[in-house]
Amino acid sequence: MSESITGVGTEMQSYYGRPILKEPVWQPEIPTYFFTGGVAGACSLLHGFARVAGHERLAKTALYVGAAADVVSPALLVSDLGRPERFLNMLRVFKVSSPMSVGSWILFVSAGASATAAALEWLGMLRPVRWAAEAVSFAAGAPLTTYTGTLLADTAIPVWHDARKELPWLFGASAAASAGAATTILLPPGEAGPARRLAVAGVAAELGLMDAMERRLGFVGEVYKQDAAGKLARASKALTAAGGALLATRGRRSRSAAVAGGALVLAGELALRWSVFRAGFQSARDPRYTVIPQKQRKEREQSK
Amino acid sequence: MGSNMAENHPVGFQWVMEARERGAHVFHVDPRFTRTSAMATNWVGIRAGSDIAFLGGIINYIIENECWFDEYVKHYTNAPVLITDGYEDTEDLDGLFSGWDPQTNEYDITTWAYRGTEPQTAPGKKSSATRGEQSGHGGHGGGLSHGEPPEEDESLQDPRCVFQIVKRHYARYTPEVVAEMCGCSVEDFLNVAKTLCESSGRERTSAFVYAVGWTQHTVGVQIIRAAAIIQLLLGNIGRPGGGIVALRGHASIQGSTDLATLFNILPGYLSMPQSAAPPGLDEYIERGTAPAGWWGKLDTFIVSMLKAWWGPAATKENDFCFDYLPKIDEDHSEYWTFTQMLEGKVKGYLIAGENPAVGSANGKLHRLGLAKLDWLVVRDLVEVETAAFWYDSPEIESGELKTEEIPTEVFFLPASSHVEKDGSFTNTQRLVQWHYKAVDPKEDCRSDLWFYYHLGRKIREKLDGSQDPKNRPILDLTWHYPTHGEEQEPSAEAVLAEMNGSDSAGQALAGYKLLKADGSTASGCWLYSGIYADDVNMAARKKPHWEQSFTALEWAWAWPMNRRILYNRASADRDGNPWSERKRLVWWDADQKKWTGIDTPDYDEEKPPGYEPPDDAKGPDAIKGDHPFIMQSDGRGWLYVPQGLMDGPLPTHYEPHESPLRNKLYSQQASPDRQRFDIPEDPHNPSADEAGADAYPYVVTTYRLTEHHTAGGMSRFVPYLSELQPAMFCEVHPDLARERGLVHGDWATIFTARSAIEARVLVTDRVKPIRTNGRVVHQVGLPYHWGSRGLTTGGSANDLAHAVLDPNVHIQEVKAFTCDIRPGRRPRGSRLPAFVRERRPR
Amino acid sequence: MSDFATLADITGHPDGWDTYDADRQPRMGFFTDTSICIGCKACEVACKEWNVVPEDGLVWTGESYDNTSALGANSWRHVAFIEQRKPLRGEEDGDDALRWLMSSDVCKHCTHAACLDVCPTGSLIRTEYGTVVVQEDICNGCGYCVPACPFGVLDRRQLPRKQDDPPLALPLLGKREDGRVWKCTLCYDRLKGGHEPACAKACPTDSIQFGEVDELRERAKERVQKLEANGWNGARLYGDDPGDGVGGFGAFFLLLDEPEVYGLPPDPVVTTKDLPEMWTTTALAAAATVVVTALAFFGGRR
Secondary structure (H helix, E strand, O other): OOOOOOOOOOOOOOOOOOOOOOOOOOOOHHHHHHHHHHHHHHHHHHHHHHHHHOOHHHHHHHHHHHHHHHHHHHHHHHHHOOOHHHHHHHHOOOOOOOHHHHHHHHHHHHHHHHHHHHHHHHHOOOHHHHHHHHHHHHHHHHHHHHHHHHHHHOOOOHHHHOOOOOHHHHHHHHHHHHHHHHHHHOOOOOOOHHHHHHHHHHHHHHHHHHHHHHHHHHHHHHHHHOHHHHHHHHHHHHHHHHHHHHHHOHHHOOHHHHHHHHHHHHHHHHHHHHHHHHHHHHHHHOHHHHHHHHHHHHHHHHHO | OOOOHHHHOHHHHHHHHHHHHOOOOOEEEEOEOOHHHHHOOEEEEOOOOOHHHHHHHHHHHHHHOOOOOHHHHHHHEOOOEEEOOOOOOOOOOOOOOOOEEOOOOEEOHHHHOEOOOOOOOOOOOOOOOOOHHHHOOOOOOOOOHHHOOOOEOOOOOOOOEHHHHHHHHOOOOOHHHHHHHHOOOHHHHHHHHHHHHHOOOOOOOOOEEEOHHHHOOOOHHHHHHHHHHHHHHOOOOOOOOOOEEEOOOOOOHHHHHHOOOOOOEEOOOEEOOEOOOOOOHHHHHHHHOOOEOHHHHHHHHHHHHHHHHHHHHOOHHHHHHHHHOOOEOOOOOHHHHHHHHHOOOOOEEEEEOOOHHHHOOOHHHHHHHHOOOOEEEEEEOOOOHHHHOOOOOHHHHHOOOOHHHOOOEEEEEEEOOHHHOOEEEEEHHHEEEEEOOOOOOOOOOEOHHHHHHHHHHHHHHHHOOOOOHHHHHHHOOOOOOOEEOOOOEEOHHHHHHHHHOEOOOOOEOOOHHHOOOOOOOEOOOHHHOOOOHHHOOHHHOEOOHHHOOOOOOOEOEEOOOOOOOOOHHHHEOOOOOEOOOOOOOEEEEOOOOEEEEOOOOOOOOOOOOOOOOOOOOOEHHHOOOOOOOOOOOOOOEOOOOOOOOOOOOOOOOOEOOOOOOOOOOOOOOEOOOOEOOOOOOOOOOOOOOOOOHHHOOEEEEEEOOOOOOOOOOOOOOOHHHHOOOOOOEEEEOHHHHHHHOOOOOOEEEEEOOOOEEEEEEEEOOOEOOEEEOOEEEOEEEEEOOOOOOOOOOOOOHHHOOOOOEOOOOOOEOOOOEEEEEEEOOOOOOOHHHHHHHHHOOO | OOOOOOHHHHHOOOOOHHHHHHHOOOOEEEEEEHHHOOOOOHHHHHHHHHHOOOOOOOOOOOOOOOOOOOOEOOEOOEEEEEEEOOOOEOOOOOOOOOEEEEEEEOOOOEOOOHHHHHOOOOOEEEOOOOOEEEOOOOOOOOOOHHHHOOOOOOEEEEOOOOOOOOOOOOHHHOOOOEEEEEOOOOOHHHHHOOOOOHHHHHOOOOOEEEEEHHHHHHHHHHHHHHHHHOOEOOOEEEOOOOOOOOOOEOEEEEEOOOHHHHOOOOOOOOHHHHHHHHHHHHHHHHHHHHHHHHHOOOOOOO
């Protein structure tokens, strides 16, 4: 248990131990979407820079991977809706106060642009339109990778809201690692350099950010050591570290090492998204995480 | 006390909350800390069944501390009246009154009488001597000439005067004894007594509020009597904010007794004629007419009723068809009837809106009885346990009954709910409120009015032209009510108008004073006369209370004659002036020469306070101008009841029929003439120090929850209610849980000599453990709503109860009996009755 | 005090309420005085009857007399029961002191409502009465409002599978009725008809008081002062302060103990309060992702 700043320890009253907050109603599609959306967004960036740098093979691979991820993503989200047939209502408004609204538009634009670009690439036609689509996809790509962190943070769930300073960075790093790993797997080591380096940088950043986040969360962050979130977090760290290490070393030369490393990184990043996802449920379920920090805050306010 | 108003009358309870907010003390004296206790200013936990000890202690306190309202007591109660010399008290006979006959198990009440009088009998009763119940509704004080008892001592000193008898009767009910018997602390008891006394008198009044927590005991009537004594001593009867409020909660339960769904009364609480009495209307009238008071007008009530029933066929020559009325033999109460069913003596039974398989004590006895009928008709909103007993019941599960062997033909007829018909509810405070139909009933559902009307119509059609005199009572009935709609629903208002009554010209009567005994008036129920005066449905009036004084006389209508507080003449002193400005209610207006006030005076409007009845005065005219209790032949409130009750002129603490404790005050353990059926279907648990009493060491009490309704027919089939309390549970104190190994949230089996049920365990501090005599007696709380059918099902608490009854009114003692409780679920199938048998001590 | 920077906050008005201009009505809400709640649950039943809310599960909890447990898609009023060995008033010696707290919980209709802020379809709106309502013809059940609410009020309605429901082809295709989020509407339809909400109407003791929020706040202040003067233990208002983390509740309470005893958050704050900071973080992190991706290209193709 973490120490308390004021007199409030970790003892408190509750209503029969029941949660105060509601656990999210989100299904497995959502953490999966975080993963695929991250791949889509970072692939757009990878693709854009690859085009500019003249790495055509990397560019195309990133384009197709990104487009695939960008098309799967909305399908996942629609599937998760309570009323899937009403998915278009996401585009009724554009609300800055709602990360989901902003994100829906970002995804809509990104998916449309990447799919268009990929299709036009495949068909080999309308290059100016393809460039425009790629540019739009690039512009949408970066926010696509990080807004999902804010989506989670913009809730009442302590382990998410209190990590609002870290989650967008964490998800951005995870996206970069995922996109890098995915494209690395599909390219010979000779072409995969930037992707591989992006993957390793993403893994390193993500590991560092997870650690910083857990430490800063303190008491609220203990869910990352418990139950499903704990298991997934540990698995994620092991997988991404192993995968990153493999990519950084033997993956530079060996295709199979690159594939193995990339696969490990992908698994690890998927696990990361899942661990953050499950952490939210655990954080909502135990009223201590809601009550104790609030009581501490109240006491601090009153003693001012 | 004896009630849980917040849970069972939540809407009415808002007024208690208002009073609390204005500073009223609200005490809740009850074995459990309920939602009422949570709202009270104080809760005093007591042992279930120790109410008379507690109340007797208050009487003792009032007398010892000289807190009684002297002027009120001396002139408005029978405190000064001298009692015949032969009277012996429970103090003399160790728990019995004089006149007890152990052969017949009855009291001869001649020694209870006022000195210089003879007890009077109830109409139609042959024997005057014994059973107090005979004098019940008709007996009002013997042959008192012009309403005055022959001998009195106004100084209240004579040892034979009622006051001194009362004092002596309760002398041993000291605070310490009360604490011992009730399991409360002396401080808590004294706090109640003291506050009650301080809150009574000229400037302040206090009210008692009770319900079945008092009535469902073998001493139920006496518990209420004890409150009556307290309230009379404190001068709280007939005064605003005072009185004894009988919560009549089940919709129209008050109306059902007013209009005589009980076997021994006719509408308006007239006595049912008895087969053992000498025949004839004159005999009936003579036996039932009180020489003084409003029962002196019995002839007008009964004749008008007969005219309402038989119309033109009822003439002076044929005693107004009085002989058409069925005569009762003795006890035709529900429990007695079911014992007759067990003997195969009842062919058919009609049950409407009641579920005795769940709601009556000893469910098995009832279900076995139903299985002996030739036919059974059940009218209800849903197919309740009583209608389904033949294929769905504990006895079917255990094999004690087999569907294919049950001969009973069961007819289930669906009923309309209250929103599907016009009608009235008569509830607490005798208030009659009209309700209008809101929706049409579905399919075959029909109202009770429709059913009885058309049943009668069809029977009459079948009997039409019959020459058999046996059929004349039915054929001569006035049976034409206007009907409307496709289903031919009879007009409820027409029935109300008939109750109100009319004169020979058919004009609606203005009140019961206009009833005549010569056959020129008709009235279905004298108490309700006035409710349709001037052809206005008074019960339908809905002027909001904020547009009226606190009596709200223009909201609906209360019987009699829209008097909201009975005996309210007692709110004024002997000269007719209110006891205080603060508590004024009715008073004598000397200029107008009539009684007037905020309430309708419950008195002859023109009778001046100084009125002295002439020697030959009869009936109401024989009541003096300073005697408010106009239904009594001496016009006084009775501290001591010389006749009318089976079990004594004064309430006495008796232990419940089943109790783990010896009666601390008397050798006479329980009420001597409590009604028992010694039949194998109703075995009893041994009590106190009888052999085997420790087989059932705990006190058990049953009760309602807000979320469910009585025997569950109206709530267990409704999702919104069922989800609020979705399982049968028992309430036990943590110490009892520890003692028996009960686990909160898990199952327990509760059993008695009758049966065993299972329930979820709710461990709570709210059930009071009783510390008495150096030991702890635990209490088990059981809501009684559950049965085998509906959305939520569970064990029926009443399967555990016994059919031992209050002798005056035949009400079952389910508020205090004994049981044992063990962890775990109950045995299934035939192992259940085996288990119950094994647990009975040899 | 509040750290909000929006115009709405300066006025203390609920977000979006001022946009009604001439159609704006006085802000309506509830003052639930739990000191006079008798735990009858008429509010729960009346609400369900009026709004045709489905039955929410026949589960006996053993948690005193509370078998509803929490607010949710199918419970918009929830009466809590807490048994305590404490006296209602003053000090009482002896272990006989008992009190039974009862309280009817409801959606708070926050001045700054997180659910409304995060709703991506515009289904959740502020009405002309200052209340917060889900437009059920628009809600697509995305569920974002569910974890956003600091009180755990909202939930998605999934009715239990019935016998004759079609078999689940794939888990993804097994969506059951109803799929949308439901919550207390403060009986919006009744308000439009000039009536009070069903729960307030049914409450026999007027524990649930309906009226203009300003006036209710005045009344509540007097009430809590009276209780304090009469020695009631723990009497306090909850949600009456426009300076609190959600700008004050439209439906606020008088409680007799700490909020968490009732299952309420001690110091709820609308998550949107930190949104400016969150968007900044999002943008910076996005920029960083761009930069890092660009940097990855230094080092050649290999």
